[in-house]
Amino acid sequence: MSSPGRSSTLRDAVGLGAAVGFYGIAFGAAADAAGLDVWQAMTLSALMFSGASQFALVGVLGAGGSAPAAIGSALLLGTRNTVYGVRLAPLLAPRSALGRAGAAHWVIDETTAMAVAAPDRELGRLAFWATGATIYLGWNAMTLVGALGASGLGGPAAAALNAVVPAAFLALLWPRLTARGSAEPAAQRRVALGGAVVALALTPFVPVGVQVIAAVVAVALAGRPRTAERAA
Amino acid sequence: MSGNTLWVAVVVASVGCYLLKLAGLSVPAAWVEQPWVARVVDFVPAALLAALVAVQAVTTDDRIVVDGRLAGLAVAALALALRAPFIVVIALAGATGAGVHVLAG
Numbered sequence: 421m422s423s424p425g426r427s428s429t430l431r432d433a434v435g436l437g438a439a440v441g442f443y444g445i446a447f448g449a450a451a452d453a454a455g456l457d458v459w460q461a462m463t464l465s466a467l468m469f470s471g472a473s474q475f476a477l478v479g480v481l482g483a484g485g486s487a488p489a490a491i492g493s494a495l496l497l498g499t500r501n502t503v504y505g506v507r508l509a510p511l512l513a514p515r516s517a518l519g520r521a522g523a524a525h526w527v528i529d530e531t532t533a534m535a536v537a538a539p540d541r542e543l544g545r546l547a548f549w550a551t552g553a554t555i556y557l558g559w560n561a562m563t564l565v566g567a568l569g570a571s572g573l574g575g576p577a578a579a580a581l582n583a584v585v586p587a588a589f590l591a592l593l594w595p596r597l598t599a600r601g602s603a604e605p606a607a608q609r610r611v612a613l614g615g616a617v618v619a620l621a622l623t624p625f626v627p628v629g630v631q632v633i634a635a636v637v638a639v640a641l642a643g644r645p646r647t648a649e650r651a652a
Numbered sequence: 653m654s655g656n657t658l659w660v661a662v663v664v665a666s667v668g669c670y671l672l673k674l675a676g677l678s679v680p681a682a683w684v685e686q687p688w689v690a691r692v693v694d695f696v697p698a699a700l701l702a703a704l705v706a707v708q709a710v711t712t713d714d715r716i717v718v719d720g721r722l723a724g725l726a727v728a729a730l731a732l733a734l735r736a737p738f739i740v741v742i743a744l745a746g747a748t749g750a751g752v753h754v755l756a757g
Binding site for chain 1 (some may be wrong): 655657658659660661662663664665666667668669670672673674675676677678679681684685687689690691692693694695696697698699700701702703704705706707708709710711713714715716720721723724725727728729732737738739741742745746747748749750752753754
């Protein structure tokens with residue numbers, strides 16, 4: 421393996437970690453707006469360490485949803501990490517149960533994308549660990565900054581924060597709807613629109629947070645896999 | 653919601669999310685690599701994130717409420733369409749929300 425390969429892998433990892441850190445500020449601020457204290461925000465970033473699930477948990481709690489609804493939303497969004505783990509298992513090939521337990525904590529969107537995109541297995545492993553370490557540090561540090569920075573804000577600043585939370589969800593969703601971020605952007609858009617409609621339609625009738633979990637039925641709008649679609 | 657309930661939600665959801673990650677590295681690939689499982693998992697984030705966008709932008713408790721959040725969301729969508737970086741998207745949405753709050757008194 422070449423050392424330019426190593427240094428470019430490390431450079432990409434650090435760059436991505438720095439960019440993701442900004443999401444950490446938004447998450448810390450969103451957690452504060454939802455009524456979580458700094459310790460709870462930090463515990464989520466340290467222990468859950470999965471952006472979309474963390475945003476979902478505090479989003480549902482902040483909207484007045486119950487703990488089970490918040491936990492359910494976070495877990496549903498966490499299922500994709502299971503699929504990432506399956507993809508990463510042969511690449512990481514952890515030698516011990518402890519190694520596997522450690523690697524599992526950093527199985528997220530970004531580490532998977534970087535590891536799978538690396539040109540060979542050794543660089544893939546380096547990309548996984550370097551990206552994981554950078555993002556873990558940046559995400560946790562920036563969560564603290566966001567949570568501390570947002571506490572004690574009132575008036576216009578609180579209104580700003582309220583507008584930041586849906587925008588942050590939209591920014592998480594956006595790449596999934598574009599041809600750059602998804603193999604089937606049209607189907608993803610259909611599912612997204614369906615999910616939003618289901619959630620809003622149920623809002624007056626179900627406890628807060630339940631409509632978010634119920635929106636998962638919109639996955640049915642994805643239809644069959646593309647190969648089958650062509651045959652049909 | 654009490655601090656204790658919040659802590660329960662934080663810890664239970666964190667442990668659950670970790671176990672989902674660990675399961676991926678531990679279970680036989682064939683269990684998860686069923687085409688329909690992969691497909692459902694691939695589309696769950698779009699449904700849930702879009703639901704969260706909608707609920708966070710235009711609902712308060714069990715009602716539809718239109719305020720500065722929706723204006724902020726529209727500005728964020730425009731910024732995303734123009735490929736603005738995340739921090740710019742967030743700052744513009746926040747500024748719009750605060751602006752509407754001030755203008756609406």
